[in-house]
Amino acid sequence: MTGSPTNTAIETVIRLESSRLIAGLARYAGGDIGIAEELAQDAVVAALEQWPREGVPANPGAWLMTVAKRRAVDLFRRNRELERKYAQIGRALETEADDGTAALDRAVADDIDDDLLRLIFISCHPVLPVPARVALTLRLVGGLTTAEIARAYVVPEPTIAQRIVRAKRTLAAAHIRFETPGGRERPARLASVLEVIYLIYNEGYSATAGDDWMRPDLCHEALRLGRLLAGLAPAEPEVLGLVALMEIQSSRIAARTGPSGEPVLLLDQDRARWDRLLINRGLAALARAEELGGSHGQYVLQAAIAACHARAFRPEETDWGLITRLYTELAEVAPSPIVELNRAVAVSMADGPAAGLALVDQLAAEPALRSYHLLPSVRGDLLLKLGRADEAEAEFRRAGELTQNARERELSAQRARSAGAQAPGAPADSQAEPPG
């Protein structure tokens, strides 16, 4: 952010108000988030003109909303014949006072939480390709600029801008309603929202590309979105499960990198550096999810696994038996080769490396894992523990070739060297990143 402190303050206020403003306007615009964003942008331009002179108003959100609505009415009057959607906004407004009265503002404030929830649901609509859902959610709900999103994902800004434009067109063309889905539609729609948030989180937690092993800013954005969602839908156990999972994983962020930015694996981390506040918040969210009867949901199960690690003050205290059982249940609820791989790691910790390796070898033929760097990484680790250093070295080299992340590549190369240096049969001192 550049400019004088005043400009910074103004930009910050606008960023904090952005999602609520767009959400409120989207309802008036019959769910057309493209129009909502245009109206919001007009209001922002007005604010950037007036606020430096006149100061930030006492209720900046209401100010922006009022300006945007007046603009909508102007557009409606001019385009009465042409624009059905502006007409809808106009009709909605003409039945209300158009003088920015407190009554209008209060009515808007009462509904704004619902509107925000609708905005989240529409941004994550399954009609959109997944990368578009991610970009739209960060833009509209997170209030990030396209430049910020592009930087976070290490892609050119026009790519993100185009993704967002197309997403808005797709939603308009498909006449997607601006609503909180209920009934039979709800679980699938909610699953998409949770998937989008967790994808953002994971991109931050294990960056798939670029030079950094983590991008904590993306983790923070996702955690913030999750907390926001939990505030809007507090009775959904899976929302709480996802929040619990992200809080607990975030508790390890400081401990996950060494002094020069290199990855530090879970069992090697200095647990004194784990953030107890985030762990406690995560455990509390998990407990609420379980109280709500959500113990068997996929995010609650993953949070429960993360909690097993969080509760262990020392790695030796980890309840690997429980983690194995939770992974077994997770594999039933949300079957995936990656879950199976994680289960194999848990089994190796509970029952020994040979038992784990048998499971990993069953997964070797899995097409989905063919280019997944953690498969050879885990296999290498288990081989090393079994004293098969030569084979382990080859696996770590393969893991290094498969990852796109520079830090992970270095880690794999270093583990390969270390395995290569060990005489066959020498005891192992390294371990795979256990799941969770």
Added chain:
Amino acid sequence: MRFLGYTLADPATPMPEPTPELYAKMDELVTEAIKAGVIVATGGLAPVEEATKVRYAGGEFTVIDGPYTEAKELIGGWALIEVRDKAEAIEWTKRFLATAGEGESTLRQVFGP
């Protein structure tokens, strides 16, 4: 980024007892900030005249209990917030003060464990 924001009343301006309306408005703001994922922990502070100071100097510990001559009913509060940058922390603090009334809050960045 994590910040600790705390507020103590100004000894020069005796604070009136907070009204139920102020409590309600403050509750609304705090709820909003918690729902926005900004406040991660918060609490009130007992009057400063009940505070205890523990000092260590010249190999000796000294425990000093209030009341202190300069202090009168200086209650306060604190919030640990998670924000994108310092500008957001400042904006939330302004919102807090706009609700709480005239006074001064201190923001300190908190580093991880």
